[in-house]
Amino acid sequence: MVMIVGLEEENKEIESNMRELARGLLKEKKVDVIIGYKKGTLPMMSQPIIIDKEEDVDKLLWNNTCYVNLAKYLVPRVAKFVDPEKGNLKVGVVAKGCVGRALIHLASENRINLDEITIIGIPCNGVINRQRIEMEIGEKEILEVTASGNNIVVKGKNFEKEFPFDEYMNELCKQCKIRSPPLVSKFPDLHVGACEEYASIVDEFDDIAEFEAKSPEEKWAYIQDALSVCTRCYACREACPMCYCNLCFVDQNKPIWFGKTTDMPDIIVYHLIRAMHMAGRCVACGACSLVCPMGIDLNFINRKLEKIVKQRFDFTSGLDPDTLPPMTDFKMEDAEEFMLEED
Amino acid sequence: MTEQAIEKQTESEKWEPKIIAFLCNWCSYAGADLAGVSRIQYPPNIRIVRVPCSGRINAYFIIKSLTDGWDGVVVSGCHPGDCHYISGNLVARRRFAILKELLEFFGIEPGRVNFMWASAAEGERFAVLIRKATEIVKKLGPNKKFEKKW
């Protein structure tokens, strides 16, 4: 990716455009509330914020630490999005590509009514891989993180280190082909700001080829090692815009399907089944990995899912609210090379 | 096999897998029945659970079987197009495809989980496929990956 301007200027431009759009929407009463990001209290953090007044627009922010997928706050709607008298309010969502995809995909699952939201599109330039930077800095406190040129500058007491953004971007952002929210022709009023039309997504999935080529033992060892630190706090689940079940399968206790302990089989089963449930639904926002307190990288599993769904069913999630998600659909001619057959 | 030959078998050769088989009520279960009444021999390693349709099979069932210590799982339903409920097996097929690939991706032997179609008239085919599935699982050995440390 060639960047003409530095990261800092790029963010500034995105931010000021977004604020203008938000101001306009609130002024013309096209939306009742807007959800976006505001500056966090820690150097590599941003916080979701809901605003309903014009003067608060300047609190909105865009930088490369806006991890959280804001679609999460719409399913189910948080209290501020529902008026006791008017019912569901019209919500403006500050949306990078993956937030837009999440909203559209949730609409295809009938969880969101697209008439009730407005997508404020942002041409996202990726978010940083917070945990990777933290781990490389090691046991030192990070006090300030800024963008300069194409680098992320991390400052602390007695140290300063630069990380090339292209390298230290979140893994899914590196592969992202849908940076701005997709346009939906059926809802021309749904979008303001930078949105794009995506005809077909071409993806080679080179990034996981190396892992796929490993032997089963190596894969198993890697998976075990990667997940061994999981504390099963379920932050990955709670941050995922697609995890909206009232009762998650791991919480079900009539019957208890799977163990709740941090024994290795239980952890692996949790991540395996969660992956199953994400098939054809993951919108590649990477929130699950970025919120993990233990810094587990779940991205490679999500990439694999994307690959399976793309290659088998030629489906990319979050592009069209009228296409059925692949796991609720079928075709007579679906490949079945894995079925047991007589010789 | 002679008694001497049996004695000569190594531990791993003696070991017999336990396989749980989820069979669709309308085709495969009847197929298994036909294999039985036709006196077609197939390995006694499978334990059958009758389900209304292969579309009933959730990944939970399969993974739960593996965590509970079964060495292998077989799911059998009607041939595509023959489903009693029109499309249950077609929806299930997509699920199976994903599960199979994910298991492989996680480094878990995909051979432990086998899917097949067998109609009510295909007693012979049912026996052949069960034989095949048993051989695959036997080659993989006991299911250790989901075993909890005690």
Add this chain to the structure above:
Amino acid sequence: MDEKLLKKSDISKLFNEVKDEYNFYAPKKVRGNISFELISDAKEIELDYLNSKVPPKDVLFPQKETIFEYHYEGKDVIIDERKDLEDKLLIFGVRPCDAYSFKLLEDFFAFGEFQDDVFLKKRENATIIGIGCNEPRQSCFCTSVGGHPYQKESTDVFLSDLGDYYLVETITEKGKDLVKKLSWLTDAKKGDVEKSKALAKQAEESFTTKFNFDLVTKVLDENFENPVWEEIAESCIGCSSCTFLCPTCTCFDVIDENDEYNHRGRRIRIWDTCQSCLYTLETSGHNPRPEKIQRCRNRIMHKFSYYPSNYDRLGCVGCGRCIVACPVNNELRLIIDKILEIEQKEEGEKANA
């Protein structure tokens, strides 16, 4: 002089000396995170760390712990009590905030007539070597909850990091026993003690996060139904990072695992969290804390209101883990600010009237 000196390069010597007698736990890097792990090789011990990701509570009250096992003999069920509870534990390098958290854990596990044998026995057999904090983080606030970066409570031996070596102070009898074994420790000079005191003072002054918790407790007691809770819970996504990484959270869930094939089973306990919707779900299906707002409120109320009224101390040690861990940055400092705003508003109203 009671104080001794321990060279940092001699840590392996210390480890080798005591490893046979104690189960030696120390900070270790596991996949990029520091946590307190059973050490088998002195090289694994990480000395240069701010604080562990998972608190050392994990040693005494692990995330998954077997309470007892049982097996069948014929038709009889035989209970196998745990035998490893008598093992002596040594936890090396506990920060003062985490050491203080053991006190709070004791409060809970020994409360009233119900004594938790598993925890208390382990606690009794544990020797704790604390280390003073020279560089508190921005998110640290132990001075606000009655702690101090050089606070020695709940430690048996206390170390001060003086660069290449540690100043060793013995606090309790248990600590004395341990130090006696390490006859090769050199005596400390007066200057070292002074140095340690200076460091303690310097650390104390470097705190940027300070709260008035007396006021917080008062405001909380009066504002259970305040609309501010809605604001606080707004961005919370209900993950449990804050509670799972908290050194004072004690909630657990008890599970029976039955291994029918091998005729045995065990009763285990695992960490539970008040942020989970199942936590308060009753058998009838009723849930007194059905929404995020109640759960969010419960965490704050428990730490800063219920704890003071039950145990006469705050349920927080000021380690700042929840501040760092929150994925949506809905962190304690902001929450406390919002709570204190209630009081300010009330005072403003009073002044106007």
